[in-house]
Amino acid sequence: MASLDKVLDKIDANLDASLGRLFKLISIKSVSTDPAFKADCAEAALWVADELKGLGFEASVRPTEGHAVVVAEAKASRPNAPHVLFYGHYDVQPADPLDLWETPPFEPRLANTPTGKQIIGRGVADDKGQFMTFVEALRAFKETGELPCNVTILLEGEEETGSPSLPDFLAKNKDELKADLALVCDTSMWDRKTPAITTMLRGLVLEEVVIHGADRDLHSGMFGGPAINPIHVLARIIADLHDDQGRVTLPGFYDGVAELPPDIADQWRHLPFNEKAFLGDVGLSVPAGEHGRSTLEMLWSRPTCDVNGIIGGYTAKGSKTVLPAEASAKFSFRLVGNQDPDKIAAAFRDFVRARLPADCHVEFISHGASNALQLPFASDALTRARVALKEEWGQEAVLAGCGGSIPIVGSFKHDLGMDTLMIGFGLEDDRIHSPNEKYDLSSFHKGTRSWARVLSALAQ
Amino acid sequence: MASLDKVLDKIDANLDASLGRLFKLISIKSVSTDPAFKADCAEAALWVADELKGLGFEASVRPTEGHAVVVAEAKASRPNAPHVLFYGHYDVQPADPLDLWETPPFEPRLANTPTGKQIIGRGVADDKGQFMTFVEALRAFKETGELPCNVTILLEGEEETGSPSLPDFLAKNKDELKADLALVCDTSMWDRKTPAITTMLRGLVLEEVVIHGADRDLHSGMFGGPAINPIHVLARIIADLHDDQGRVTLPGFYDGVAELPPDIADQWRHLPFNEKAFLGDVGLSVPAGEHGRSTLEMLWSRPTCDVNGIIGGYTAKGSKTVLPAEASAKFSFRLVGNQDPDKIAAAFRDFVRARLPADCHVEFISHGASNALQLPFASDALTRARVALKEEWGQEAVLAGCGGSIPIVGSFKHDLGMDTLMIGFGLEDDRIHSPNEKYDLSSFHKGTRSWARVLSALAQ
Numbered sequence: 001m002a003s004l005d006k007v008l009d010k011i012d013a014n015l016d017a018s019l020g021r022l023f024k025l026i027s028i029k030s031v032s033t034d035p036a037f038k039a040d041c042a043e044a045a046l047w048v049a050d051e052l053k054g055l056g057f058e059a060s061v062r063p064t065e066g067h068a069v070v071v072a073e074a075k076a077s078r079p080n081a082p083h084v085l086f087y088g089h090y091d092v093q094p095a096d097p098l099d100l101w102e103t104p105p106f107e108p109r110l111a112n113t114p115t116g117k118q119i120i121g122r123g124v125a126d127d128k129g130q131f132m133t134f135v136e137a138l139r140a141f142k143e144t145g146e147l148p149c150n151v152t153i154l155l156e157g158e159e160e161t162g163s164p165s166l167p168d169f170l171a172k173n174k175d176e177l178k179a180d181l182a183l184v185c186d187t188s189m190w191d192r193k194t195p196a197i198t199t200m201l202r203g204l205v206l207e208e209v210v211i212h213g214a215d216r217d218l219h220s221g222m223f224g225g226p227a228i229n230p231i232h233v234l235a236r237i238i239a240d241l242h243d244d245q246g247r248v249t250l251p252g253f254y255d256g257v258a259e260l261p262p263d264i265a266d267q268w269r270h271l272p273f274n275e276k277a278f279l280g281d282v283g284l285s286v287p288a289g290e291h292g293r294s295t296l297e298m299l300w301s302r303p304t305c306d307v308n309g310i311i312g313g314y315t316a317k318g319s320k321t322v323l324p325a326e327a328s329a330k331f332s333f334r335l336v337g338n339q340d341p342d343k344i345a346a347a348f349r350d351f352v353r354a355r356l357p358a359d360c361h362v363e364f365i366s367h368g369a370s371n372a373l374q375l376p377f378a379s380d381a382l383t384r385a386r387v388a389l390k391e392e393w394g395q396e397a398v399l400a401g402c403g404g405s406i407p408i409v410g411s412f413k414h415d416l417g418m419d420t421l422m423i424g425f426g427l428e429d430d431r432i433h434s435p436n437e438k439y440d441l442s443s444f445h446k447g448t449r450s451w452a453r454v455l456s457a458l459a460q
Numbered sequence: 461m462a463s464l465d466k467v468l469d470k471i472d473a474n475l476d477a478s479l480g481r482l483f484k485l486i487s488i489k490s491v492s493t494d495p496a497f498k499a500d501c502a503e504a505a506l507w508v509a510d511e512l513k514g515l516g517f518e519a520s521v522r523p524t525e526g527h528a529v530v531v532a533e534a535k536a537s538r539p540n541a542p543h544v545l546f547y548g549h550y551d552v553q554p555a556d557p558l559d560l561w562e563t564p565p566f567e568p569r570l571a572n573t574p575t576g577k578q579i580i581g582r583g584v585a586d587d588k589g590q591f592m593t594f595v596e597a598l599r600a601f602k603e604t605g606e607l608p609c610n611v612t613i614l615l616e617g618e619e620e621t622g623s624p625s626l627p628d629f630l631a632k633n634k635d636e637l638k639a640d641l642a643l644v645c646d647t648s649m650w651d652r653k654t655p656a657i658t659t660m661l662r663g664l665v666l667e668e669v670v671i672h673g674a675d676r677d678l679h680s681g682m683f684g685g686p687a688i689n690p691i692h693v694l695a696r697i698i699a700d701l702h703d704d705q706g707r708v709t710l711p712g713f714y715d716g717v718a719e720l721p722p723d724i725a726d727q728w729r730h731l732p733f734n735e736k737a738f739l740g741d742v743g744l745s746v747p748a749g750e751h752g753r754s755t756l757e758m759l760w761s762r763p764t765c766d767v768n769g770i771i772g773g774y775t776a777k778g779s780k781t782v783l784p785a786e787a788s789a790k791f792s793f794r795l796v797g798n799q800d801p802d803k804i805a806a807a808f809r810d811f812v813r814a815r816l817p818a819d820c821h822v823e824f825i826s827h828g829a830s831n832a833l834q835l836p837f838a839s840d841a842l843t844r845a846r847v848a849l850k851e852e853w854g855q856e857a858v859l860a861g862c863g864g865s866i867p868i869v870g871s872f873k874h875d876l877g878m879d880t881l882m883i884g885f886g887l888e889d890d891r892i893h894s895p896n897e898k899y900d901l902s903s904f905h906k907g908t909r910s911w912a913r914v915l916s917a918l919a920q
């Protein structure tokens with residue numbers, strides 16, 4: 001561990017200079033969604049590529065239909081070193097509303113607060129400060145010796161606009177990007193003192209259903225009674241989708257949904273998660289959903305079914321006694337574990353068709369389907385990362401789930417055959433996408449140290 | 461019956477002159493909804509009042525906030541003659557689209573068709589030709605002797621715009637308008653050869669429900685599972701409102717709903733009603749609704765519950781994984797017999813409240829409530845009118861229901877304490893509100909004769 005100690009010392013010694021580089025990057029207004037900042041995005045890509053070249057990387061700025069992708073590679077001198085692909089993004093959200101910022105968003109500064117020093121500036125937590133923890137860790141390895149792993153870095157400039165160019169870029173550069181493991185630094189810690197590794201991302205099946213009845217809207221006085229009402233048909237389908245225990249009733253829905261390993265269940269049970277505060281923050285007080293499941297379980301490791309939108313008939317002010325010709329709803333299923341999105345979409349369509357009365361027909365529109373992602377709890381990389389993080393933070397890393405989906409991680413799994421280790425140092429109060437975005441100095445400093453430990457552990 | 465025969469002969473002899481007067485009335489463009497025709501509406505009111513003065517009526521044009529009301533009165537010479545109030549409207553729908561008319565809408569003409577002669581022109585069936593059958597019957601009485609009844613005539617000019625001025629007018633002129641019985645000529649025959657008396661109008665309870673959950677829209681990835689979804693709550697309520705036999709499940713909903721008298725049930729059972737054609741015309745093939753009830757029963761004498769509109773969450777193109785803060789629906793209940801609108805509205809609200817899970821609250825908006833109207837089957841006036849119509853047409857009059865509501869009939873019942881005899885000579889193919897509106901010459905001629913017989917029968 002002598003060489004790792006040197007690396008960690010170097011990180012500590014570099015901190016001021018590291019911060020200077022991060023401040024420079026934040027000052028480049030790489031707002032991807034606004035064409036007015038196109039040149040700034042190009043400047044950010046170039047700046048990052050130059051930084052990586054300065055560390056001995058072979059780095060290039062690759063044009064796309066939108067903003068450029070930066071790709072950089074460097075090899076460890078040691079043979080058989082593992083190969084990691086690191087992903088981050090150099091683009092940021094717009095800074096509006098500007099008048100709510102205490103200081104200009106692209107003029108980063110350090111602020112003293114009761115919980116420690118914070119770096120303030122647009123994009124510092126999402127994702128510039130986060131990916132720079134990884135870059136600064138690489139710098140410390142380089143300045144004290146050699147990289148422990150072969151490293152490829154992929155930085156895109158369109159994450160905040162839905163990554164439109166990335167799938168095509170990945171498809172065209174598979175061989176170059178394929179590694180043993182992907183690393184992403186775009187997630188959060190459990191709390192200020194407890195690191196987290198996100199090991200579960202829920203998948204998604206999106207289905208829109210349009211129920212058609214009569215061939216036109218009818219007057220409910222002239223036809224009410226004998227004419228079928230598509231809103232009633234749709235309501236029955238929605239009501240039937242859950243039983244009185246909050247479980248989804250689609251046949252086969254829970255196939256591939258495993259119970260948590262006892263140690264993880266135990267870890268979650270003992271996390272200081274304030275369910276009352278979590279729900280109270282949005283005006284709720286008790287968890288709905290599956291009976292007998294904790295809120296964290298429901299968010300991280302249980303599948304759900306929700307209607308995200310419904311419309312039919314007359315919806316403006318007042319009343320109109322119409323029997324509508326159609327009614328429609330948008331359904332989403334959040335998936336976990338090994339649930340099969342195609343099977344679930346098919347089971348859903350069968351479920352709907354089985355509930356269609358005479359004279360109704362149905363139209364289905366798919367808005368996409370993706371598998372859940374699960375980094376196996378027994379994965380060697382995960383085990384090593386857990387040890388490394390515990391050494392840095394003195395606390396077990398929480399093995400967290402994420403209720404939403406992160407498309408790039410799905411692409412890494414399905415297109416490049418790689419698992420992803422998601423380790424980030426963001427905090428809940430970072431105000432990402434909002435005015436006065438911040439990143440704790442401890443996140444930046446100990447995040448950099450954490451990556452040094454993780455890379456070193458992966459290379460053992 | 462000698463004097464009635466003279467009246468009927470006079471009607472036959474007058475036919476050409478009667479048509480001439482109707483043509484003149486149709487040529488006045490009394491489109492109530494379009495301010496450009498304000499002067500035409502005033503002209504129509506004046507023309508009608510003058511016609512009635514010519515028949516010896518004391519007639520006046522009464523201004524309102526909108527278009528004028530015509531009120532006319534004449535007494536029978538015989539003491540103790542019954543007093544009837546006749547209601548009709550002199551305003552018509554706009555004629556657009558003009559290019560679909562075969563001849564100009566306000567230049568009436570007679571057309572020969574395979575089923576007989578037709579009068580063509582805007583408003584001829586709705587309601588000018590219909591109310592002129594009554595006026596021409598009065599003329600024949602006057603020209604051959606005396607009126608058989610005391611007659612008050614009320615003609616409004618805002619029926620096609622929802623009669624905004626009428627409730628206030630009725631309230632202010634109660635004493636003048638109160639009679640023993642109201643007569644309305646604005647409905648249809650069963651078919652070209654079979655008269656009909658509309659004896660049942662369904663009532664209506666209109667309730668809007670807004671279900672609120674969290675205090676803002678939530679991301680279904682971040683909250684899906686533990687956060688309550690108001691669309692699900694609303695769907696469950698809608699689904700619970702009907703049982704698997706198509707009956708409404710509100711406690712007490714069927715209180716006051718009587719079975720049909722056996723003779724009426726028998727009449728309806730033997731009516732040549734083509735259920736397949738009725739439903740097929742709007743793209744349906746089998747009746748939905750209450751099991752074991754015929755389509756006519758469901759339309760005319762059974763109560764219903766329908767959702768006329770529903771909305772919640774994201775309803776534009778594509779998908780958005782939102783858990784909406786609220787969802788709302790508009791409900792209508794069609795009532796029959798002695799169902800109590802207030803009790804049903806209260807039962808509905810209790811029903812909804814009983815299905816609210818924790819953290820949801822509900823907002824109710826009433827859009828109105830009205831009783832069903834039922835002319836008692838044993839009513840003396842109804843019995844006399846049935847005999848009179850059978851004499852004219854050689855067929856039993858169908859005692860029909862009407863799925864919709866006719867607000868003026870409710871006002872006559874509740875504000876003036878009068879039952880209404882609704883006898884009209886329209887036919888299903890009259891194209892009311894559409895281009896080339898027509899009224900069969902036989903409807904006009906035999907309709908006039910029918911009123912002579914009915915008035916005579918009421919006076920016996």
